[in-house]
Amino acid sequence: xxxxxxxxxxxxxxxxxxxxxxxxxxxxxxxxxxxxxxxxxxxxxxxxxxxxxxxxxxxxxxxxxxxxxxxxxxxxxxxxxxxxxxxxxxxxxxxxxxxxxxxxxxxxxxxxxxxxxxxxxxxxxxxxxxxxxxxxxxxxxxxxxxxxxxxxxxxxxxxxxxxxxxxxxxxxxxxxxxxxxxxxxxxxxxxxxxxxxxxxxxxxxxxxxxxxxxxxxxxxxxxxxxxxxxxxxxxxxxxxxxxxxxxxxxxxxxxxxxxxxxxxxxxxxxxxxxxxxxxxxxxxxxxxxxxxxxxxxxxxxxxxxxxxxxxxxxxxxxxxxxxxxxxxxxxxxxxxxxxxxxxxxxxxxxxxxxxxxxxxxxxxxxxxxxxxxxxxxxxxxxxxxxxxxxxxxxxxxxxxxxxxxx
Ligand code: PMT
Numbered sequence: 292x293x294x295x296x297x298x299x300x301x302x303x304x305x306x307x308x309x310x311x312x313x314x315x316x317x318x319x320x321x322x323x324x325x326x327x328x329x330x331x332x333x334x335x336x337x338x339x340x341x342x343x344x345x346x347x348x349x350x351x352x353x354x355x356x357x358x359x360x361x362x363x364x365x366x367x368x369x370x371x372x373x374x375x376x377x378x379x380x381x382x383x384x385x386x387x388x389x390x391x392x393x394x395x396x397x398x399x400x401x402x403x404x405x406x407x408x409x410x411x412x413x414x415x416x417x418x419x420x421x422x423x424x425x426x427x428x429x430x431x432x433x434x435x436x437x438x439x440x441x442x443x444x445x446x447x448x449x450x451x452x453x454x455x456x457x458x459x460x461x462x463x464x465x466x467x468x469x470x471x472x473x474x475x476x477x478x479x480x481x482x483x484x485x486x487x488x489x490x491x492x493x494x495x496x497x498x499x500x501x502x503x504x505x506x507x508x509x510x511x512x513x514x515x516x517x518x519x520x521x522x523x524x525x526x527x528x529x530x531x532x533x534x535x536x537x538x539x540x541x542x543x544x545x546x547x548x549x550x551x552x553x554x555x556x557x558x559x560x561x562x563x564x565x566x567x568x569x570x571x572x573x574x575x576x577x578x579x580x581x582x583x584x585x586x587x588x589x590x591x592x593x594x595x596x597x598x599x600x601x602x603x604x605x606x607x608x609x610x611x612x613x614x615x616x617x618x619x620x621x622x623x624x625x626x627x628x629x630x631x632x633x634x635x636x637x638x639x640x641x642x643x644x645x646x647x648x649x650x651x652x653x654x655x656x657x658x659x660x661x662x663x664x665x666x667x668x669x670x671x672x673x674x675x676x677x678x679x680x681x682x683x684x685x686x687x688x689x690x691x692x693x694x695x696x697x
Contacts, residue, residue: 295687296471296520298326303376303410305401306346308336310451311383311417311460316341318382318463319349322470328352330372332401334388358400369400373408378474381405383417383460386428393431411473413441415466420456443469468538471520478522479694485518486562486617487511488555488569488603490530492548496595497580505658506570508532510623513686514566515540521690526562528554530569533659548572548600555603559610562617564693567604568647570625570658575600608642619696621689624648625657634668644696645669647689655679667692 302322306315312333322329329350333343335357343354358369381388381401388402392414397403405412414435422428423445436442444461461469475481489511491504508529516537518525527542528551536542545551548571555565574597584593604622611617622643624634627650634648648666651657656664656679664679667689677688 294325294327296325296474297322300327300377300474301375302327302329302470303372303379303404303408304329304331304346304350305379305381305384305388305405306331306333306337306341307381307383307385307388307401308334308339309383309385309417309460310340311415312337312340314460314463315382316345316349318380318466319346321463321467322380323350325467330355330375332356332372332404334385334399334401336385336387355400358403369404369407373404373410376408376410378470379405379408379410379412380415380466380470381412382415382463382466384414386416386418386422386425389414389416389428389431389435393434411439411441411476413443413466413470413473415443415461416445416458417460418445418458419450419452420454420458423458441469441473465538472539475520475522478520480518480564480690481522483523483563483697484526484561485515485523485564485566485690485693486526486528486555486558487515487518487566488528488551488571489515490532491570492530492551492572492600493546494548494572494575494600495546495579496576497582497584499583502572502574502576504570504572506530507659508534509659509661510663510682510686511566511568512537513682514568514689517683517686517690518564518566521694523564526558528558528569548575548603552601552603552606556606556610559607559616560614564619564621564697565607565617566621566689566693567607568623571603572600573602574598602641604641604643611642619644619693621645621647621693625651627652631666631668631674634666638668638670643670645689645692647685 331346331354333356347354391402397406443466446459447457448459490508491506493501493503495501515525515527519539525540543554545554577596577598624637626633630650634646638646646668649657663685667675
């Protein structure tokens, strides 16, 4: 499925001299696979680490190094490349090129092109610790950040010298996420805050056991990523997840339904859109045992007393009635029977603007799956049944519905 944000975008990828240039090849591959047109400019030093053929094979486009001897006979390609770019990424960014960019030198094709472009920049510095911590380098980095350049990393880890320290280039997935976030900044949900809940809450029985459900958090994470890609400030309040947290999304980890309620309610005044995809326990053990529950001889039965948890969305509705925030509230309904009738009842009871109904008995859909088949039910009675789709696409449709509602 085409990547909605990156597909068709012109990305100018600058690669400078450093061992991390090999990781830039992975970044180039990821951008190209997402449907971006990647124009790579390497400095001469970068070609000492990775051949230009690697990048031309991965991007499917010619790679440029020299300002004056270009294939195709175009003498000054920097003007045209600078104009075409939607976004510039420089990864790795060496101390030398960082200094040149800070003072505005244009002594090679990369620096000349960057000086000529109006596109936003994302840079991923990579160098030895002492070079990074040198006051000159720090001042140059601060200059770029002051001009609105997004800096990713550097991180701490093993460096080219074999030493451990700060200076390691950020991972390609992190650079990609920063690039997405920068591209999305003018998106339709810019200046909006979207709060998403995800995962299955855990209700402890004793220090080592708990009651939970099969939610992986995939649906909620996809929603937070879609919100981020539409330009929103995305916030994820999540119970334990079976997948990695998304980049570029603020997050707060909780465990129980009570903790999730508190985390959601305290954030409501700053939330424009709330999407509740978490599978929240409706009941919890009345009291969690202080020590591990033992099986003793003659102890053949264990009766658990469960009590209701608060309904978070009902509490949200009460708070919203007084404050008007969030502007849009969307819930989910996980049903095993009477899908639409049960979902419509929850839409009304929880005073939602929309509910996303999923039949969690359908194979390949719902809990833990990569795909979901949902029906969107609106407060005004409209219904939209979607086919089985990847959760990323379902998330995109839900966020676009939220945009219309807001
Ligand atoms: O996480 P995945 O593996 O990707 O799976 C996705 C999913 C199946 C969990 C997701 O698509 C989904 O259906 N989420 C809602 C699960 C659920 O708890 O549904 P419900 O019908 O029990 O609850 C209705 C709504 O009330 C939900 O928005 C829920 O977050 C909310 N709720 C429920 C209980 C409670 N105490 N407080 C609540 O706010």
